[in-house]
Amino acid sequence: MNYSELVEMLKNSINAYHFPIEHRSNNKAVVIVIDGITPIEVKVGEVPTLLLKISSYKTNLMDGYFESNEKIHFQKNNKIGSDGNYVLFYPIIKGLQKSKYQRYFLMVVYEDPTKESGEVSRLAKIVSTKVLKQPVQNIKMPMIMNELKSIGTIPELSIRFYTVNNEDSSVDVKYREYLQVCKLKKEKLQNFKDMPFETMQDLLSDTDNAENYSKRESFIHFGKKEYRIKREIINDAEATIKETAEKIFNASSAITQHQLDNKIHQTDFMVEKMTAVISNYLSIE
Structure with a gap:
C-alpha cells in the first residue's frame, strides 16, 4: 500500500x-x-x-x-x-x-x-x-526504559495514585431509593525533579509506595517528549496487573488574537501548524 x-x-x-x-x-x-x-x-x-x-x-x-x-x-x-x-x-x-x-x-x-x-x-x-x-500503539516497557536510560537524569517525574470505590452504604437508607451514584475517590500525587534513572526505576518498581491504590500513572517529561506509564490492578484477588506505556510528543504554537478569532479552524491554517509539528517530530526520531 x-x-x-x-x-x-x-x-x-x-x-x-x-x-x-x-x-x-x-x-x-x-x-x-x-x-x-x-x-x-x-x-x-x-x-x-x-x-x-x-x-x-x-x-x-x-x-x-x-x-x-x-x-x-x-x-x-x-x-x-x-x-x-x-x-x-x-x-x-x-x-x-x-x-x-x-x-x-x-x-x-x-x-x-x-x-x-x-x-x-x-x-x-x-x-x-x-x-x-x-x-x-503502546510501547513495550523494555523499549521505553532503554530510551529513559539514555537520558540519564530524569528532569521531571510525576506519579499519581488513585482508587475509586462504591460508597452506596454511606448514604442514609431513607435517601437510597433516590441515589444514582455515590463513589469515593482516594488520590495521591508525587512530583520529583532531576532524579537519576536507576533511582526512578527503583521507585516505579516499589510496590510499598502504592499503598492501597488500584491505579498508578507516571508522567515523565523530557523536552517536548512525554512518557506515560500506567499500572492498574485488574483482579485484586489474583493480583493481576496491567501495565502500559505511551510516548507522546507535545508542541505548541503561538497565535495572534486575529488568528484565534478568524483562522483557528481554517483547514490551511491547521495543516500549516501541524506540518511544523510533524517536521519537528521526524527530525528527532
Whole structure:
C-alpha cells in the first residue's frame, strides 16, 4: 500500500461505520457521544494525509448550567457539543525491502485554545480504535526504559495514585431509593525533579509506595517528549496487573488574537501548524 491507499483505507472505514458512538469513561457519569466524522484530504509536504473533523457532544449531565439572560440548569438528557474537533492522520512507510515495509500513522491532535486539555485526545483515541481499527500503539516497557536510560537524569517525574470505590452504604437508607451514584475517590500525587534513572526505576518498581491504590500513572517529561506509564490492578484477588506505556510528543504554537478569532479552524491554517509539528517530530526520531 502506498500513501494514497493508506489514506483511502481510513476513508473507507469512516464511510462504513454506523454512527453514533457512545463512550463511558470508568467511574464517570457523563457520556461522550461521537455523532459524525468528516474526512478532509490534505497534503503535508508531498505526502497525502487525512484530516478528520469530529462532531461530538456530552450528555447524561448531572450538574452545571448555562447562563445568558437567565441561569438554565442542565437536564440529564441535554447535550453540550462541538463540531470543531480536529485530528490529522499522517501515513508513514518504513523499511528497505518492499516485502518488509512497516506501515503506520502518526496521529496529530489539534487542541486549540477553545478546548480543554486532553479533550480532543480522548476523542482521537476512540475514533482511532473503534472507527478506523487502528489502535494506538503502546510501547513495550523494555523499549521505553532503554530510551529513559539514555537520558540519564530524569528532569521531571510525576506519579499519581488513585482508587475509586462504591460508597452506596454511606448514604442514609431513607435517601437510597433516590441515589444514582455515590463513589469515593482516594488520590495521591508525587512530583520529583532531576532524579537519576536507576533511582526512578527503583521507585516505579516499589510496590510499598502504592499503598492501597488500584491505579498508578507516571508522567515523565523530557523536552517536548512525554512518557506515560500506567499500572492498574485488574483482579485484586489474583493480583493481576496491567501495565502500559505511551510516548507522546507535545508542541505548541503561538497565535495572534486575529488568528484565534478568524483562522483557528481554517483547514490551511491547521495543516500549516501541524506540518511544523510533524517536521519537528521526524527530525528527532
